[in-house]
Amino acid sequence: MSSLRATLDFLLYDWLKAERLTSHARFADHSRETFDAVLDTCERIAREKYAPFNRLVDTQEPQAVDDGQGGLKVVLPQATHDAHEAYVASGMVSAAQDYDEGGMQLPYTIEAAANGFFATASVSIGSSLLTKGNANLLMVHGTEMQKEVFARNEFAGRFTGTMCLSEPQAGSSLSDITTRATPDGDDFERDPLGARYRLKGNKMWISAGENELAENIIHLVLAKIPGPDGKLIPGTRGISLFIVPKRLVGTDGQLTGERNDVALAGLNHKLGWRGTTNTLLNFGEGKSPVRGSAGAIGYLVGKPHEGLRCMFHMMNEARIGIGMAATALGLAGYYASLDYAKNRPQGRPIGPAGKDAAKPQVRIIEHPDVKRMLLAQKAYGEGALALMLYCALLVDEQKTGTPEDAEEARLLLEVLTPIAKSWPSEFCLEANSLAIQVHGGYGYTRDFPVEQYWRDNRLNMIHEGTHGIQAADLLGRKVVMEGGKGLQLVAGRINRTLESALQRPDLAQHANDLAKALQHVGAATKAAWATGDPQAALANAVPYMQAFGHVVIAWIWLDVLLTVPDRGRTPAQVGRVQAARYFFHYELPKVPAWLKVVETRDPTCADTPEEAF
Numbered sequence: 204m205s206s207l208r209a210t211l212d213f214l215l216y217d218w219l220k221a222e223r224l225t226s227h228a229r230f231a232d233h234s235r236e237t238f239d240a241v242l243d244t245c246e247r248i249a250r251e252k253y254a255p256f257n258r259l260v261d262t263q264e265p266q267a268v269d270d271g272q273g274g275l276k277v278v279l280p281q282a283t284h285d286a287h288e289a290y291v292a293s294g295m296v297s298a299a300q301d302y303d304e305g306g307m308q309l310p311y312t313i314e315a316a317a318n319g320f321f322a323t324a325s326v327s328i329g330s331s332l333l334t335k336g337n338a339n340l341l342m343v344h345g346t347e348m349q350k351e352v353f354a355r356n357e358f359a360g361r362f363t364g365t366m367c368l369s370e371p372q373a374g375s376s377l378s379d380i381t382t383r384a385t386p387d388g389d390d391f392e393r394d395p396l397g398a399r400y401r402l403k404g405n406k407m408w409i410s411a412g413e414n415e416l417a418e419n420i421i422h423l424v425l426a427k428i429p430g431p432d433g434k435l436i437p438g439t440r441g442i443s444l445f446i447v448p449k450r451l452v453g454t455d456g457q458l459t460g461e462r463n464d465v466a467l468a469g470l471n472h473k474l475g476w477r478g479t480t481n482t483l484l485n486f487g488e489g490k491s492p493v494r495g496s497a498g499a500i501g502y503l504v505g506k507p508h509e510g511l512r513c514m515f516h517m518m519n520e521a522r523i524g525i526g527m528a529a530t531a532l533g534l535a536g537y538y539a540s541l542d543y544a545k546n547r548p549q550g551r552p553i554g555p556a557g558k559d560a561a562k563p564q565v566r567i568i569e570h571p572d573v574k575r576m577l578l579a580q581k582a583y584g585e586g587a588l589a590l591m592l593y594c595a596l597l598v599d600e601q602k603t604g605t606p607e608d609a610e611e612a613r614l615l616l617e618v619l620t621p622i623a624k625s626w627p628s629e630f631c632l633e634a635n636s637l638a639i640q641v642h643g644g645y646g647y648t649r650d651f652p653v654e655q656y657w658r659d660n661r662l663n664m665i666h667e668g669t670h671g672i673q674a675a676d677l678l679g680r681k682v683v684m685e686g687g688k689g690l691q692l693v694a695g696r697i698n699r700t701l702e703s704a705l706q707r708p709d710l711a712q713h714a715n716d717l718a719k720a721l722q723h724v725g726a727a728t729k730a731a732w733a734t735g736d737p738q739a740a741l742a743n744a745v746p747y748m749q750a751f752g753h754v755v756i757a758w759i760w761l762d763v764l765l766t767v768p769d770r771g772r773t774p775a776q777v778g779r780v781q782a783a784r785y786f787f788h789y790e791l792p793k794v795p796a797w798l799k800v801v802e803t804r805d806p807t808c809a810d811t812p813e814e815a816f
Contacts, residue, residue: 260478337364401498533631
């Protein structure tokens, strides 16, 4: 934890100048002292309530048992209950909310940094990511009654929340969902909690979809309202969003005692994140009858057929959160393998006459190849952490900056969010693989934590939008939207860093290398769309995202180095310089190879017939 804290302090205060946020009226009551107090509290809770139980929640997975009412419930280890209770008591669920809402009006930048402690300590115990995203969505798109009854009780810790998108037959293809919502009687629009519908369908991969951590679970469910002919509108146009509570609630926020028709159908047993309940939920199957109806009671959020627009408010938050989780796991593996390398004696150095077996063994950190693996982990993990905090700062600028600054932050986030989610998911996973390698055979056993970090991190390339989906979103939409304005803004920020770096002899070569890579990304973007054929352009979207992500991380590292003096450096500063140097020498040269298939619109993958496999 101490290593993470030192890195966070540097990135927040020396690099991002996070104290400047207090010049915004919303954060005027804060100071570095209040920011540090939040970080101190979260670091302590993570150290005491999360880290000691990371292996326990991995081995004692959630269990589905008979609830005594003809259904199933989930049993979790007591450690999970204790951690959740401590997190809620800290006030972090509502930290970013207004004082009037019981929040701290804390900048998202500080909240994101603080949540890094929990993800590093035990990502699968969780830190209410979906509950906060659920409540934040309702605060934007819900009615006043929905905010009062559902969102505020989530912020208070009485309720938890989920997002229910995927279905067994549809996966990530939301246009193919079949869960339907029909008006509940002739007076369905008169319910004070919102237009009342009855939902029937099945949802899959629902994190925290069933638990006893709080009084209630508030599901946000995507479903389609049938047309006058009873048929569902094809595609995404017909999707609406509904609040479907596990237990029914009155307008006073108190439970009515009735169980909604939401049933746990089973648990998904995952490679990692085993401490997080992952469920298949059935809505309206009749196993939890309520008010003698057919279907689970749900309340419309926003307008009919605008569900996806509302849900993306939550999904974008979740994607940044997943990027932070992937980053934290990468750093956890790095810290573990660094400690191992410093203490594990093995082998001898090669001298002019070869190895001298009579000499004592050296610690493996003295071997150049082990240093290579450690530098790669450091470059990936700390580079990703800087990117996540930079994106968090953009969220604050979007919410509290001038109209011009807010619009610029919005466009920058449009382009950077797919990278913020996917780049750490891929390369911090690689960092975890290297952490196992540093441990050698021991890394492949459960005697050391690095194998669990890898398993936990492998999920992050999949959930909240797979790697391929993020890549298609980046190349197919984000870099070309509004005439490429967002891409131009990112390039402008990078060029600003380049101008400063070129003035320093120790950074000039890095700056020149990055300038060439940036120019290459711009040329490849144009070449990909030269024919106007989306299929040809997007066939190599993933290598495009890998290349663009590497350019962004190189920029972030170069910008970080502008805060490091060119002489008289501390050991920590030397470490940052060397990690950045590794990235520029070993990683940035990969960009041309990735972009070659993009700019030539290489058809190899798209044209390979099924029979060839």
